Amino acid sequence: MWFKNARVYRLSAPLSTDLAVWETALAEFKFSPLTAQELVRSGFSFPLHQSIKQYCHALDALLFFAVKRQEKILPAAVINEEMQPRLDALEQEKGRPLSRKEKQALKEELQLSLLPRAFSRSSLTQGYYDAKNQWLVINTSSASKAEDILALLRKALGSLPALPWLDNHKLNTNLQLWLQNKALPQGFELGNDAELKAPDEEGAKVKFSNHLLSADDVQSHLQDKLVTSISLQRNDSLSLQITDDGALKRLKFHDLLTGQNDELGWEDLPARLDADLLLMAQALNQTLLSISQQLAAE
Structure with a gap:
């Protein structure tokens, strides 16, 4: 959970x-x-x-x-393999290539016929x-x-x-500051991953993984690019990657946190799940509050 x-x-x-x-x-x-x-x-x-x-x-x-x-799982390769003989037969019957609309109708008909045999996930x-x-x-x-x-x-x-939950304009401004290790949310430190993208039509991208973000080769990209994602660490509770649309990705709760309820065991499943849920939600809510308060202060 x-x-x-x-x-x-x-x-x-x-x-x-x-x-x-x-x-x-x-x-x-x-x-x-x-x-x-x-x-x-x-x-x-x-x-x-x-x-x-x-x-x-x-x-x-x-x-x-x-x-x-x-x-239902209908791989494109399976659909194409089943469709090609039908397509060839129809074009031979009509004496002309099928139009785009006719091909789409044939594909939809084929998908319906395959659905009962398809696996589901x-x-x-x-x-x-x-x-x-x-x-x-x-x-x-x-x-x-x-x-x-x-x-x-x-x-x-x-x-x-x-x-x-966040104002995108304020978030984008703060991402630029955070990469410079400035005005970080309370309790957070800069991580080791970041992605940047140029705002022009070509949209050149650069990605850093397990890299010292204060290094010149990273900081120099701030001259012509915008930060699209950056990793942050919060004390001994969790690490995450925040993107420019406000998504939190790669949430990883630290072992010191996730192991706090190990003494409870799993014999009483509802009690253990409740305890873990509460720990997780408290850590996540503290993170959300720190980030939102930092943006509100700008």
Whole structure:
């Protein structure tokens, strides 16, 4: 349950914190497996464990949820292999090359015929609503996946006034400063990874990994490029990479933090999961507060 990434949204109006309301709302849009002719389907699932059958889990001022997505796997190579003989036969029958529209229709027809035989794969994405700070935090680095989850939450809850948690202009300005080791969020140190991109049409890029970012060969790029991502470390709790659109990637919680509850063991699964969730959310929320407060101070 330790998040590996985070897309964060701030709410302009509070959501209900009534667990029964959430449970009923999410259960109405619960996940059910794909039918033979469906390509993809999403729905709410159990955020803690399949043996703990709750669609929403409350912990302090936090409400945890999860969305399960199932999709059929249709590799392009398989589609092309099946399509070529049909394409050749149709063109021979008509005595002319098929138009682009006809090829697309043929491809869609072929995909439908292959769906019942296709394998499927599933993924589970967790998130939580922080009623104290009015944040939604979703465990993904993908903006499109996060938006899909927001759309499903909006269907279930009826209203979801969510906006990106950071002002992009302020963030972009601060990324430039942070690479210079200036005005870092409280408790943070500069990491060893960064990516920069030129703002012109060519968009030249440069990437540094496990590199001393204060070195001249890094700093010189600030003259003609903008920072698109940078790694930061927070004391003994976690490290992360923050990108210019506000995503937190490569979240890594330090062993000193993740091992704090080892003495509890796993015999009481709900208690152990609760303890780990609380540790993770506290560390992540402290990180979000430090970053957002630093930008607000500018």
